[in-house]
Amino acid sequence: MTDASSPSRQKLWLAALKPPMYSVAIMPIIVGTAAAYGELGIFDPVTFALFLLSAVLILVWENLSNDVFDSETGIDINKPHSLVNLTQKKSLIFAIGNGCLGLGIAGIFAIALRQQDPTVLLLILLCCGLGYTYQGPPFRLGYQGLGEILCFISFGPLAVGAAYYSQAQTWSMGSQIAGAVIGLTTSLVLFCSHFHQVEDDMIAGKRSPIVRLGTRQGAMLLPVVCLVSLGLIMVGIGLDYFPIWTLLSLVSIPTAVRLSQHVWRYHDQPERVSNAKFFAIGFHFWSGLLLGLGLVLPTGV
Numbered sequence: 001m002t003d004a005s006s007p008s009r010q011k012l013w014l015a016a017l018k019p020p021m022y023s024v025a026i027m028p029i030i031v032g033t034a035a036a037y038g039e040l041g042i043f044d045p046v047t048f049a050l051f052l053l054s055a056v057l058i059l060v061w062e063n064l065s066n067d068v069f070d071s072e073t074g075i076d077i078n079k080p081h082s083l084v085n086l087t088q089k090k091s092l093i094f095a096i097g098n099g100c101l102g103l104g105i106a107g108i109f110a111i112a113l114r115q116q117d118p119t120v121l122l123l124i125l126l127c128c129g130l131g132y133t134y135q136g137p138p139f140r141l142g143y144q145g146l147g148e149i150l151c152f153i154s155f156g157p158l159a160v161g162a163a164y165y166s167q168a169q170t171w172s173m174g175s176q177i178a179g180a181v182i183g184l185t186t187s188l189v190l191f192c193s194h195f196h197q198v199e200d201d202m203i204a205g206k207r208s209p210i211v212r213l214g215t216r217q218g219a220m221l222l223p224v225v226c227l228v229s230l231g232l233i234m235v236g237i238g239l240d241y242f243p244i245w246t247l248l249s250l251v252s253i254p255t256a257v258r259l260s261q262h263v264w265r266y267h268d269q270p271e272r273v274s275n276a277k278f279f280a281i282g283f284h285f286w287s288g289l290l291l292g293l294g295l296v297l298p299t300g301v
Helices: 007-017 019-040 045-073 083-087 090-115 119-135 147-168 173-192 195-204 209-213 215-238 244-266 276-299
Strands: none
Touching: 019 045, 019 147, 019 173, 019 276, 045 083, 045 090, 045 119, 045 147, 083 090, 090 119, 119 147, 147 173, 173 215, 173 276, 195 209, 195 215, 209 215, 215 244, 215 276, 244 276
């Protein structure tokens, strides 16, 4: 038996906890808050900190509950870094996940209470509901190939819009365009996670986009999605919803090229393409961070 402190065991735990993936939780809050500050000069640090912590806790719930739900369908049988497989304690993992959800919702409730406005709470509850339908029974919409659409809505316009509203208590078209950008790059991360598990997905009856398209066509789609996400920033600038400083997002192009080239080269080699989602996280992180920076630079910050 492998010792619990051995490097291989440590790598499995690191892969299971997926620390880089939490970029998808924090980026909508950063960009939505940056949009509110850039447009209206409003920034409440307490609300921002509460929202950021709550978003991370809610994503912990999403990841843990997905491990539990996937263990019930058998799709993770060949996934040694599943937390359920690592611990063999499905009930404990489920309980920890639900505890994180409760704490995350409590944080959002605190924001709503401070503002005497339930809008942000309702938006995040909707995000959580969509997150549950992704893998949770009886819906399991991710098995129908709808995960990327749910991801786009939840982590894009809804989450970015909620972060914007938490600061401004109003809406803006600029924040929704920014939400579409973040939604696309977040969906790209999920899309890239399917390339290496086509066989397991097919056995479990999961019709992921890569199962439907095939790995070659999926790889061909990646640069298109990257271009569309950056093109939306150009649209925002052209319609005067974004400041010219958001062109900084174009600095993330090398990460998009690296992602596209890597997946194109190894799309049909599961072992080599299994890290594609981390290349996608790189593009998501840098394009989102630079977008947020470009939104606040006109204020002189």
